[in-house]
Amino acid sequence: MARVLEMDIPETMKAWVLGDPDQLRPVEKHVPHPGVAEVLVRIDAVAICATDLEIISHGSPALIDGELPFNKNFTPGHEYMGTIVALGPTVDEYAVGDRIAVEIHAGCGRCPRCRMGMYTSCLNYGANFGAFPKGHRANGYTTDGAFTQYAVNHVNTLVRVPDNMSDEVATLIVTAGTATYGLDVLGGLVAGNSLAVTGAGPIGLLGVAVGKALGAGPVILTDIVGERLKIGTRLGADHVINAARESAVEAVQRANGGSGVDFVLECSGAPRAVDEAIAMVNRGGRVCLAAFSHRPVSVDISQIVMNNIYLFGIRGEGQSAVRRAAALMAQQKFDASPVHTHTFPLSELPEALRHAREKLNGAIKVVIRNQEW
Numbered sequence: 301m302a303r304v305l306e307m308d309i310p311e312t313m314k315a316w317v318l319g320d321p322d323q324l325r326p327v328e329k330h331v332p333h334p335g336v337a338e339v340l341v342r343i344d345a346v347a348i349c350a351t352d353l354e355i356i357s358h359g360s361p362a363l364i365d366g367e368l369p370f371n372k373n374f375t376p377g378h379e380y381m382g383t384i385v386a387l388g389p390t391v392d393e394y395a396v397g398d399r400i401a402v403e404i405h406a407g408c409g410r411c412p413r414c415r416m417g418m419y420t421s422c423l424n425y426g427a428n429f430g431a432f433p434k435g436h437r438a439n440g441y442t443t444d445g446a447f448t449q450y451a452v453n454h455v456n457t458l459v460r461v462p463d464n465m466s467d468e469v470a471t472l473i474v475t476a477g478t479a480t481y482g483l484d485v486l487g488g489l490v491a492g493n494s495l496a497v498t499g500a501g502p503i504g505l506l507g508v509a510v511g512k513a514l515g516a517g518p519v520i521l522t523d524i525v526g527e528r529l530k531i532g533t534r535l536g537a538d539h540v541i542n543a544a545r546e547s548a549v550e551a552v553q554r555a556n557g558g559s560g561v562d563f564v565l566e567c568s569g570a571p572r573a574v575d576e577a578i579a580m581v582n583r584g585g586r587v588c589l590a591a592f593s594h595r596p597v598s599v600d601i602s603q604i605v606m607n608n609i610y611l612f613g614i615r616g617e618g619q620s621a622v623r624r625a626a627a628l629m630a631q632q633k634f635d636a637s638p639v640h641t642h643t644f645p646l647s648e649l650p651e652a653l654r655h656a657r658e659k660l661n662g663a664i665k666v667v668i669r670n671q672e673w
């Protein structure tokens with residue numbers, strides 16, 4: 301396929317910026333220039349994440365100039381894909397015209413955690429300001445995000461999007477990467493192991509899909525919304541359990557032949573979720589927490605110790621998990637498209653956010669088309 305050599309790049313772009321909590325307003329910003337090892341991305345689509353809603357209302361975990369992100373000309377949004385329109389110096393890994401999805405966390409690249417591949421746990425998180433900026437970058441968290449039309453990104457954070465994948469589905473690659481990272485810390489080689497996923501939001505649904513693609517079985521999904529469980533079945537769940545109607549712990553055990561499962565990927569953030577996850581795994585089992593509750597919760601530690609249960613927390617999409625998720629999707633090991641439910645132009649971002657926040661009309665992943673204003 302002939303590659304476009306140059307693309308028209310405007311001087312300015314439309315961008316939403318965060319004022320006071322819950323106040324977004326449209327402004328014009330300068331289109332940034334890519335530096336060494338960076339590319340300029342024309343953002344074609346961005347998915348709204350629950351963390352965006354958290355940042356827009358409460359600030360954390362975004363950190364701009366070492367402070368909460370309010371009134372700092374900050375643009376949120378982090379689950380995006382687009383087209384490369386300009387290359388910075390030294391870039392030969394990609395060409396103008398390539399379609400790519402973007403990992404959220406670039407990290408600083410120089411701290412011990414980044415060197416281990418744990419760049420979502422960078423020890424210089426937010427240290428991209430002040431007299432000695434350490435170069436840390438997390439789109440929509442510590443640097444400008446994607447509720448705009450162009451962004452600069454390091455080549456390390458890019459993954460290719462195949463021609464036959466839609467922009468909307470490509471925004472889900474990063475979320476599938478988070479699910480993949482969760483399965484990674486649970487053991488990686490999950491083939492033949494039983495897996496329960498608690499919570500059928502985007503990460504949970506894609507956790508089902510990735511777990512199934514990697515050969516886990518049975519894969520059991522729990523949630524309290526029947527419509528979401530139906531989507532879980534489409535993504536490959538062997539059993540779905542409505543926790544509003546029956547005990548999730550007992551139903552998971554029943555679905556696994558009367559015994560606890562090997563792994564739980566906890567994606568609900570429900571107050572009792574940790575205790576229930578501990579009760580769902582068998583002795584020596586592993587639980588990965590990919591969601592958090594808004595208040596501290598109490599946990600029955602004795603069950604963890606007496607049963608030798610491993611408990612992990614993950615942040616985002618470390619260890620190049622996004623590349624592996626992208627490979628599974630490019631090889632069509634699963635169809636992520638049922639997770640995408642709504643599409644809005646960038647000009648209607650507030651309405652799109654309302655759909656995501658209130659889960660209107662069965663909203664799961666709401667996607668913005670960034671070049672439509």
Ligand SMILES: [Zn+2]
Nearest residue numbers: 349350351379
């Ligand atoms: Zn997200």
Ligand SMILES: [Zn+2]
Nearest residue numbers: 408411414422
């Ligand atoms: Zn680092």
